[in-house]
Amino acid sequence: MKIQVLKCHGSGNDFLLIDEMDGQYTFNEHDRATLANVLCNRNAQLGADGILFVLQSERATARMRVFNADGSEASMCGNGLRCVARYVCEKFNIEETVIETMKADLHVKKQDDLFPNVPTYMVEISPVSFQISDLPLNLEQDTLKNERIPSLSQILSFTALAVPNPHLVSIVDTNIIQSDLQKQLSEFVNGDNPFFPDGVNVSFVKPLEKGAIYVRTFERGVGFTNACGTAMSASSLVTCLGGLHETEQTIEVYNDGGKVRCVVHQESDGYWIELIGNATYVYEATVDYHKEQPDCFQVCERRVFEETQQYAKLEKVAQEFIKKWM
Template identity: 30%
Template sequence: MTGAGNDFIMFDNRNGKIKNPVELAKWVCDRHFGVGADGIILIEKSEIADFKMVYFNSDGSFGGMCGNGGRCVAKLAFILGISKGKTTFEANGKLYHAEIIDEQKVKLFLPFPQTKKLNLKLKLGKKFFKAHFIDTGAPHLVVFTDENSIKNIEKINVNQLGRKLRYHPKFENGTNVNFVAVIDNETIRMRTYERGVEGETLACGTGSVASAIASVEIKNLNLPLKVKTSSGEILTIFYDRNKSQPEFVSLEGSVKIICEGTLNYET
């Protein structure tokens, strides 16, 4: 499945057949020797929700929460008859809500982030970068191009600069890195270096949420805010700005099934 350009290999693991998802993710996500994807997502049984989502990055590392993956898994659960048009699922110890909008779009509601560290100054060599850290279920660094004298977001070497910021010593467990340029009061352009994938991805749901929140709070942009991803698709972010501490932030965009099949895999 793909969610706005993030692609995932999905497994219904409610029978517990998959015992070693780490090695499975490494193999099946390889774009030359496996199927190829940004990560794998398992649907598992939950005692507190309709189902549990378990996400692993393509390098086998545990991914925590993934926004576009959450929208994909909500659509798959609907197709499998696990849930109705609206669902609640468990992921990384938290509850998430999702709603099927139509055949193409799914909206995911994430808890509004509690951890925000704005206006950080990060030193890389002789240079300082101004950045903003927001944890949206996954850790994200937001770097505005205009705050760092970057004239053209499309010319950034995301894999090179993103990797350096991703491993910055300030972040003990590393972080995802989002480069953001403001297009207008209702639209931003975002490019993301994702940890676990260890490179630029075509989209990032939790990164879009972090980038949108930073854009609203730092740049005073309007909601709902459109995020133009590297896939060319638009993700739409909304939360109630009138509340000092909103309960949820929503992420809406496309979800598509690419193919279905049987995987020949020997553990």
């Protein structure tokens, strides 16, 4: 069968997008997991952090499902949602809409460019929960906010939250960022461990200047990525809880793949976050795929988009800014 894929990225967090809305594909759950595992392999012809499947929705303009490179399904993906937002808005010639995700129907909207000629979208990140049972995290308490887990680390304090993906966030200094501690800790909590039976995304946050932070994330099911949208949103919220920033104000969030903007909103029933950043198209490709021999797929055609060159300029500016503070 021939499969049309769109390679895209949000802050360097790259995906293959497959449109199932028109009914030309008949994928089952096993098919989607296998496609993600095979097509996202960095040693093969395509490679990506995951696949974004865009499907029909009974209550929104479209539905997004996200499968990580290891074949597991994620409940949400902020960077991926921006790419889906752009794709759906351009498909239906609209500037804002609602996209169904696993845990919530989320508002998305086209924004002014974050950087000249870099297509930019805002996506809603919610629901937010501090109940550790929603991650889940096995501790004899209800929440974990800027507290230590002594048997996990003697020097770091953590905040645990679900947005709705599970996140463990720690605000650290440059020495910690430059050490191997995050890798060691992340691999532990995403392996056989007593705390996180389903694994967890681990983010280290380094405050830069006022209104700016650097976030590095070890993503569950992927490993270290250039950026994780829900992690940057969760990290922004944690800095507000810690008094580094205020709600309703823009936070510039830098990452290894560039930068985004976050705005944390507090309402009577809790928090939600605006995640604002690029949705960049890399190339379109036609894949000759056989379910009986998935590893033997071939890329038949490929059309490259020039807009990646403009995003590279944003990335360069962001990296130069980070170097001033690290």
